[in-house]
Amino acid sequence: MGAILFPTHSQYLASLGAPHPLSPFPCVSSLPPSLSLLHLLPACSSFDCLQPKPQNAITVAVSSRALFDMVKDRKIYEEEGVETYVKYQEENENLPLNPGPAFYFVKALEQVNARLRELYPKDEELFDIVLMTNNHAQVGVRLINSINHYGLSIERFCMTGGESPIGYLTAYLTNLYLSADSEKVQEAIEAGIASATMFTANKDVPYSDKQLRVAFDGDAVLFSDESEQIVKEHGLDRFFEHEQMNENKPLAQGPLKGFLEDLGKLQKKFYAKNERLDCPIRTYLVTARSAASSGARVLKTLRSWGLEIDEALFLAGAPKGPILVKIRPHIFFDDQMFHIEGAQQLGTVAAHVPYGIGQKYYKSKPKDDTVKK
Amino acid sequence: MQPKPENAITIAVSSRALFRMEEEQKIYSDQGVEAYVKYQLDHESEPFLPGAAFPFVKGWREQIPRLVHSPPCSAGLQACCRAAQPLGPGGAGLADSVRPSSPDLFIERFCMTGGNSPMCYLKAYHTNLYLSSDAEKVSEALEEGIAAATIFSPSKDVSVSESQLRVAFDGDAVLFSDESEQIVKEHGLDMFFEHEKAYENKPLAQGPLKGFLEALGKLQKKFYSKGLRLECPIRTYLVTARSAASSGARALKTLRSWGLETDEALFLAGAPKGPLLEKIRPHIFFDDQMFHVEGAKASGTIAAHVPYGVAQKPRRGVQAKETAVWA
Numbered sequence: 001m002g003a004i005l006f007p008t009h010s011q012y013l014a015s016l017g018a019p020h021p022l023s024p025f026p027c028v029s030s031l032p033p034s035l036s037l038l039h040l041l042p043a044c045s046s047f048d049c050l051q052p053k054p055q056n057a058i059t060v061a062v063s064s065r066a067l068f069d070m071v072k073d074r075k076i077y078e079e080e081g082v083e084t085y086v087k088y089q090e091e092n093e094n095l096p097l098n099p100g101p102a103f104y105f106v107k108a109l110e111q112v113n114a115r116l117r118e119l120y121p122k123d124e125e126l127f128d129i130v131l132m133t134n135n136h137a138q139v140g141v142r143l144i145n146s147i148n149h150y151g152l153s154i155e156r157f158c159m160t161g162g163e164s165p166i167g168y169l170t171a172y173l174t175n176l177y178l179s180a181d182s183e184k185v186q187e188a189i190e191a192g193i194a195s196a197t198m199f200t201a202n203k204d205v206p207y208s209d210k211q212l213r214v215a216f217d218g219d220a221v222l223f224s225d226e227s228e229q230i231v232k233e234h235g236l237d238r239f240f241e242h243e244q245m246n247e248n249k250p251l252a253q254g255p256l257k258g259f260l261e262d263l264g265k266l267q268k269k270f271y272a273k274n275e276r277l278d279c280p281i282r283t284y285l286v287t288a289r290s291a292a293s294s295g296a297r298v299l300k301t302l303r304s305w306g307l308e309i310d311e312a313l314f315l316a317g318a319p320k321g322p323i324l325v326k327i328r329p330h331i332f333f334d335d336q337m338f339h340i341e342g343a344q345q346l347g348t349v350a351a352h353v354p355y356g357i358g359q360k361y362y363k364s365k366p367k368d369d370t371v372k373k
Numbered sequence: 374m375q376p377k378p379e380n381a382i383t384i385a386v387s388s389r390a391l392f393r394m395e396e397e398q399k400i401y402s403d404q405g406v407e408a409y410v411k412y413q414l415d416h417e418s419e420p421f422l423p424g425a426a427f428p429f430v431k432g433w434r435e436q437i438p439r440l441v442h443s444p445p446c447s448a449g450l451q452a453c454c455r456a457a458q459p460l461g462p463g464g465a466g467l468a469d470s471v472r473p474s475s476p477d478l479f480i481e482r483f484c485m486t487g488g489n490s491p492m493c494y495l496k497a498y499h500t501n502l503y504l505s506s507d508a509e510k511v512s513e514a515l516e517e518g519i520a521a522a523t524i525f526s527p528s529k530d531v532s533v534s535e536s537q538l539r540v541a542f543d544g545d546a547v548l549f550s551d552e553s554e555q556i557v558k559e560h561g562l563d564m565f566f567e568h569e570k571a572y573e574n575k576p577l578a579q580g581p582l583k584g585f586l587e588a589l590g591k592l593q594k595k596f597y598s599k600g601l602r603l604e605c606p607i608r609t610y611l612v613t614a615r616s617a618a619s620s621g622a623r624a625l626k627t628l629r630s631w632g633l634e635t636d637e638a639l640f641l642a643g644a645p646k647g648p649l650l651e652k653i654r655p656h657i658f659f660d661d662q663m664f665h666v667e668g669a670k671a672s673g674t675i676a677a678h679v680p681y682g683v684a685q686k687p688r689r690g691v692q693a694k695e696t697a698v699w700a
Contacts, residue, residue, distance in 0.1 A: 051616070051642040081600060090629075131617065137638035138629060144622045155616035155642035158649075162603045163637070167652030172644070 051155055054173045057128035058262045061169055062106060064133040064143055065180035066198040067154075068097035082162070086136050093142040096149035101198040101349050102178045103150075105330040108212035110153060112266065115280045119273045125265065130156040130172055132165045132179075169193055176259045178331075178351060186354050194259040196333050196351035199340060205328060205347035211280050213329040214263060216256055216309075217353075218287035218298055220335035224252035225356025227294075228335075232357055243294035250301040255355050256333050257305070264307050284327055285309045288339075290316035321346040338362060382588045383498050385484075385491070386430055387505035390524045392421030425526040425675055426504045429656040432538040436606035440592045495519050502585045504657075504677065512680050520585045522659050522677035525666060529673035532654055537608050539655040540589060542582055542635070543679075544613035544624050546661035550578035551682025553620075554661075558683055569620040576627040581681050582659050583631065590633050602636070610653055611635040614665075616642040647672035661685070 051057075064070060077085040109127040116126055129152075131143065137159045147154050158168045166187045169177055177188045177195040188195035207213075219228045231239045263281055270279045289295055291314035302309060313323055321342040324332055332343050332350045335358045343350040360367055388394065401409040423431075484494040492513055495503055503514045503521040514521035533539070545554050557565045589607055596605035611628075615621055617640035628634060639649055647668040650658055658669050661679045669676035 051644065054644050054648075082602060083597075083600070137611065137625060137635055140617070140638055141622050141625050141629075144618055144625075147618045153618060155618055155640065156644060157617040157621065157638065157640040159638045161636040161638075168639070168649060171648035171652050 052124035052126050052128050054128065056124035057126055058266065059128045059130060059172050059174045059176075060106070060109060061130045061132040061165075061172065061174045061177045062102050063165075063179035063181065063184070064131065064135050064139075066100055066102040066178045067106060067131065068100040068103065068143070068146060069200070070097060070100065073097075082136065086138055089139040089142050093145055095142075096146040097142065099150070101180075101200045101351075102331070104207045105178075105212075105349065106152065106154075107150075108207070108209070108330045111209065112212050112280045113153075115275075116266065116269065119275070120269065123269075125269065127266075128156065129154045130158065130174070132158050132160075132168060132174075132177065134160045134162050134165060136161050166191055175262050182352070182354055185352075189255050189353070189355055194256050196256075196331075196353045198349070198351050199344055201344055201347045201349045205325070207328060207330055211282050213282050213284065213327060214260075215284040215286050215324060215327055215329040215332040216260060217332075217334040217336075217339065218285055218289060219251075219254070220356035220358050221254050221256045221333050221353050222260060222285070223254045223257070223298070223301060225254070225335070225358065226252060229357045232361060240290070240293040243297050247297045248300060249297075250304040251297065253305070255353055257307075260307055260309070261305070267308075282310045283308075284329060285312040286315065286320050286323060286327075286332070287313070288315050288317050288320070290314060321348070324348040335359070336361075381499075382592070383500045383502075384430065384433060385495055385498065385500045385503040386426050387491075387507065387510070389506045390424055390426040390504045391430060392424045392427070393526075394421065394424070425506065425524040425677075426657075428531060428533045428675060429504070429524075429538075432533065432656040436538040437592070439606040440595055492517055501588045508678070508680055511678075515581050515679070515681055520582050522582075522657075522679045524657070524675065524677040525670055527670045527673045527675055529671070531673055531675060533656050533675070534608075534654050537606055539608045539610065539653060541610040541612050541650060541653055541655040541658040542586060543658075543660040543662075543665065544611055544615060545577075545580070546682035546684060547580050547582045547659050547679050548586060548611070549580045549583075549624065549627060551580070551661070551684065552578060555683045566616070566619040569623045573623045574626060575623075576630040577623065579631070581679055583633075586633055586635070587631070605636075608637070609635040610655065611638040612641070612646055612649060612653075612658070613639070614641050614643055614646070616640060647674070650674040 065074065073085065073089065076088050106129055109129060113126045116123065131147075131154050133143070135143070140157060140159050143157075156172070158165055158172075160168070164184065164187065166184070169188055170191060170193070174188075174193050177185065177193050178198050179185050179188075179195070180198050182197040185195045185197045216222050219225060227239060227243065230242050260283060263283055267279055267281050267283075270276065270281070285298070287298065289298060295312075295314045299312065311327075315323065319342050320332075320334070320339050324343050325346050325348065328348075330349065332348050333353050334340055334343070334350060335353045335356055337352060340350040340352050389398075397409060397412060400412050484491055484498075490513060491510065495514060496517060496519070500514075500519050503511070503519050504524045505511050505514075505521070506524060508523045511521040511523045542548050545551060553565060553569065556568055586609060589609055593605050593607050593609075596602065611624070613624065615624055621640050625638065637653075641649070645668055646658075646660075646665050650669050651672045651674065654674075656675060658674050658676045659679050660666050660669070660676065661682050662684045663678060666676040666678045
């Protein structure tokens with residue numbers, strides 16, 4: 001009972017009775033970090049080859065309002081129409097936009113890429129960041145200027161001029177889509193793409209710039225919402241019984257399982273080069289589950305998928321906000337707005353995954369109307 | 374009533390681009406012109422099957438009246454002029470015209486050139502766009518300053534948007550000149566990015582299809598000015614291999630300096646164009662590089678090659694390739 005923290009990977013594995021992870025691989029010298037990528041690739045005769053091929057990369061698509069703070073701009077668009085909005089953007093195009101909720105996450109992805117390129121110079125298994133926006137093409141100039149201002153490397157753009165970007169998401173084999181627009185996020189989830197709605201943090205919190213930190217809720221995020229359904233319909237006791245009876249039956253997967261898997265793939269590349277202790281990616285499970293009553297099933301499910309998570313925090317219903325402040329993740333995925341708001345209030349960048357039965361409830365009480373779209 | 378050519382937007386389509394005529398061609402090559410003419414007369418009342426340019430022309434016919442008839446209306450009507458290039462002397466051309474066009478199309482102007490080059494007719498009609506399956510004619514047209522492209526049928530089944538005419542353009546050597554592609558080929562990508570950043574505010578020179586985008590833009594403005602961008606019957610797409618942050622600004626600023634826009638802009642930074650074109654489902658996609666045209670075809674997109682600029686192989690090589698398409 002109560003919250004149990006497993007600060008290190010080996011400790012939580014030990015708690016399952018599993019053997020210690022593999023011994024480190026022999027050390028391989030890495031290239032000096034100053035070596036520019038451009039010199040490492042063969043000369044190209046067209047505009048190809050700087051970016052990884054979509055099928056090899058882990059594609060993260062972000063909308064312009066997730067990447068940058070465009071609250072004011074959005075207001076102009078809604079109140080004064082698209083023509084005025086485009087004109088406003090053109091007039092201000094040399095003024096860089098301020099960072100938005102996904103900004104630090106994207107910056108951290110690029111740091112990981114820099115480390116990967118040092119260790120695996122010709123490898124295309126990198127993060128590829130695509131700007132997927134239904135902004136008008138001419139607004140692209142301001143977006144490009146802002147991206148260059150911060151030294152980001154976002155070379156793939158889809159500016160859809162008002163249309164839904166969902167088709168392009170699948171064309172790019174997108175692994176994760178972040179947007180401020182919950183309708184688009186929902187469309188993406190229905191199309192089988194890991195996706196979440198970004199909300200701005202209310203306070204400024206310093207982020208780790210050496211390590212990408214991603215925190216996940218468990219049920220209805222990494223796992224399906226089957227267990228949440230039991231809680232909501234039959235109550236906690238029934239839920240605990242059910243979880244214990246089915247401890248060895250893996251839960252079905254949830255919308256963000258694929259992304260955890262992608263992160264794991266990249267982590268293994270660092271482990272293979274003896275960089276486990278200095279791995280620039282760290283993952284966290286932050287779940288309201290109780291460890292003794294319902295935790296084993298979760299950990300066994302992850303194991304059955306061949307996935308690992310660096311830290312697993314079972315809160316048994318305690319608020320997630322304070323724990324997240326300690327972790328300082330670049331992003332935290334949860335399916336319940338109650339937890340999103342709790343995270344936001346204390347300064348964590350939270351992303352809502354609009355999936356599962358949690359959408360019909362708020363703080364365990366059914367909502368009056370159907371899910372707000 | 375047809376508008377005067379100088380007020381209209383004129384699309385010229387060759388018969389072999391508009392309809393599928395492989396069987397007829399085979400008969401002509403294998404059995405000669407008499408057998409060909411007889412075949413045509415025997416099949417007089419059978420409509421031709423749609424060719425590569427058919428969806429585009431059909432889309433044009435369906436969508437343009439929506440632009441023209443909504444007030445305020447100006448002389449934006451168009452004519453489709455069929456520049457039939459018969460395979461043999463004289464009579465064969467006549468036989469071609471007797472075979473009725475598909476009832477969905479209504480093509481008002483015909484030019485049957487009896488074996489001669491259609492160039493002078495294209496110019497006389499102030500042609501805004503010439504589509505043909507014959508790369509030589511297309512190259513001639515480009516040299517005369519007429520927007521032209523060699524159109525290919527996709528390898529897979531085509532699916533085009535029903536509600537909107539969609540036209541997709543490559544950037545360099547199609548809308549823009551090939552000056553940037555020259556830099557990439559001669560000096561590599563690094564030099565190219567540096568150059569594009571240094572010259573960000575200097576517009577690129579125009580390419581062969583710029584005029585056609587301009588013509589489409591004129592029609593679109595009627596809808597834009599009423600705040601109806603998403604309902605506009607024409608939608609244009611820029612699908613470029615350029616990288617956005619490193620070289621995209623110059624492309625966008627060039628379009629702006631011309632007073633032109635595209636509805637959507639996709640910067641691929643080298644990713645394959647096929648999957649994205651499959652989502653767009655354009656009625657036609659213009660590119661100067663056969664590599665991209667082939668990729669588009671393979672994904673079921675109607676692609677048209679613009680044989681312009683430094684990406685082209687020597688003329689002889691292109692001709693040999695195009696002849697093979699007929700077989």
